[in-house]
Amino acid sequence: MTVRDFMNYLVYIEHAAENLQFWLWYKDFLKRFKAAETSDIALAPLWTQAMQDDIVARIRKDHAEKQRIEPRSAQMFKGGEFEKTVPEATGSNPFRTPPRSAHSGPDDQRSLCTMPNSLSSGATPGYKYQASDAFATAGAKQPFTIQPFRDEINRVVATYIMDGAPRQLNLSSWEQKAAVHALSYTTHPSALQSVFGTVDSSLRRQAHPNFVRWSICNGNPARVFFARALGVSLILGGIVMALVMTLSRLGRGYRALAAIAFVLGISTLVAAYKGMCVVLHGMHHRHIRPWELFVQNDGEDLGKQSFESFGSANSYEDEPWVVKYEKRNIVRKIFDREVWIQEPALRQIQDTIFVQSILASLLLGGVLTAIFVAVPRGNLF
Known part of the structure; x- marks a missing residue:
C-alpha cells in the first residue's frame, strides 16, 4: 500500500483527497522554510499558541455577540422598511432590478457596475484577488506583500482555506477564520499548525483506517456480490440436500455429506462479507481497480495530477x-483482470480473515450437520 494507492482511494472512494494534498504540501513547505536563508525570513514572525488562543477567543466572542444582537434587531425593524424578507421561490424574475429607495440618487445606479477590473471582462479572478477577498471577509488586515513565500501562502488560502475553494478543507468556521487571521499576520509555518493538526488527525484516525479496510477487499463490487450469491446458494443447496436425505430411507451417515456444502458456503459468505473472494485469495490476487484498467497512451497514470499541490477540484467524473x-458487461467485471498482491502486511490480514471464515464455517456447518444427522429419517421414498 503506497502513497499513490492512498491518494487514489481518497480521490475515487472517500472524495477527500484535499486532506492528503494539503498534508504533503505542508510537510514540503516546512522543509523549504527551514532551509531558506534569505534576509526576509525575519519578516515572517512565529505565530505563537497565545496568539492563536487570543484570536480564537475573539472570533467566538464576536459570533456570540452577533447571535444576541440579531434577534433584537429583527424585532426592532419588524414591519418596517429594513425588515429582512425572504424572496419568493416562484414567480420571481432574477433579472428584475430592485426598486430604488426614496433617498437614492443618480450615482446609486453607477454602483451596480462597480467591480474589479479582473472580473469586468468575465475572467476568473486570480488567487491573489481571492486571497485578498478572504482576508477582508474574515475581518483580517491585508498582509505585507514583501513577506517570504507570500505568493505561495495566497495560493494556499485560495485553494484550501477560503469558502468556495476548489480543494476546501473541512474546517469549522472558527478554525477557518483563525487560519486566515494567522496567515494575514505571517507566512511562518506555525500559522497553519492548527489546520495541519486537524488534517493530520482526520487522516490518521479516519481516512487511513478506512483505506486499510478498503484495501482488504480483493474483488470489485461485482465479484464480491457474485461471491455472496455463491455462498448463499451453497448453503441453500446443502440444506436442500440434507432435507432430501433426511426424508428418504438413506442412512444417517449420508447426511454428513451436506457438511461440504455448508463449509464451502459459509466460508465464502463470511469472507465476502469482509469484501474478499476466497478464490482470488488462494492465488493472492486482487482485481485491478477501475481507474487502473485504462492508462493514457504515454503510460502515465491518470491520477498523477492529484499529487499537484495547487490545481482544480478533485473531480474524476470527466476522466475517460x-x-x-x-x-463493460457484468460478466467481464466479475472475471476482470487481476494482479498479484505485493504488500506482505495486507496478505497477512487477508490470511487472518480467511482463517476466521474457515473456523466459522466449521463451527456453524458442524452445528447444522449435527442437527440434520440427529433427526430421525422420514422413510418417504
Whole structure:
C-alpha cells in the first residue's frame, strides 16, 4: 500500500483527497522554510499558541455577540422598511432590478457596475484577488506583500482555506477564520499548525483506517456480490440436500455429506462479507481497480495530477475511464483482470480473515450437520 494507492482511494472512494494534498504540501513547505536563508525570513514572525488562543477567543466572542444582537434587531425593524424578507421561490424574475429607495440618487445606479477590473471582462479572478477577498471577509488586515513565500501562502488560502475553494478543507468556521487571521499576520509555518493538526488527525484516525479496510477487499463490487450469491446458494443447496436425505430411507451417515456444502458456503459468505473472494485469495490476487484498467497512451497514470499541490477540484467524473468502465458487461467485471498482491502486511490480514471464515464455517456447518444427522429419517421414498 503506497502513497499513490492512498491518494487514489481518497480521490475515487472517500472524495477527500484535499486532506492528503494539503498534508504533503505542508510537510514540503516546512522543509523549504527551514532551509531558506534569505534576509526576509525575519519578516515572517512565529505565530505563537497565545496568539492563536487570543484570536480564537475573539472570533467566538464576536459570533456570540452577533447571535444576541440579531434577534433584537429583527424585532426592532419588524414591519418596517429594513425588515429582512425572504424572496419568493416562484414567480420571481432574477433579472428584475430592485426598486430604488426614496433617498437614492443618480450615482446609486453607477454602483451596480462597480467591480474589479479582473472580473469586468468575465475572467476568473486570480488567487491573489481571492486571497485578498478572504482576508477582508474574515475581518483580517491585508498582509505585507514583501513577506517570504507570500505568493505561495495566497495560493494556499485560495485553494484550501477560503469558502468556495476548489480543494476546501473541512474546517469549522472558527478554525477557518483563525487560519486566515494567522496567515494575514505571517507566512511562518506555525500559522497553519492548527489546520495541519486537524488534517493530520482526520487522516490518521479516519481516512487511513478506512483505506486499510478498503484495501482488504480483493474483488470489485461485482465479484464480491457474485461471491455472496455463491455462498448463499451453497448453503441453500446443502440444506436442500440434507432435507432430501433426511426424508428418504438413506442412512444417517449420508447426511454428513451436506457438511461440504455448508463449509464451502459459509466460508465464502463470511469472507465476502469482509469484501474478499476466497478464490482470488488462494492465488493472492486482487482485481485491478477501475481507474487502473485504462492508462493514457504515454503510460502515465491518470491520477498523477492529484499529487499537484495547487490545481482544480478533485473531480474524476470527466476522466475517460468512467465511461469505459460503465460500458463493460457484468460478466467481464466479475472475471476482470487481476494482479498479484505485493504488500506482505495486507496478505497477512487477508490470511487472518480467511482463517476466521474457515473456523466459522466449521463451527456453524458442524452445528447444522449435527442437527440434520440427529433427526430421525422420514422413510418417504
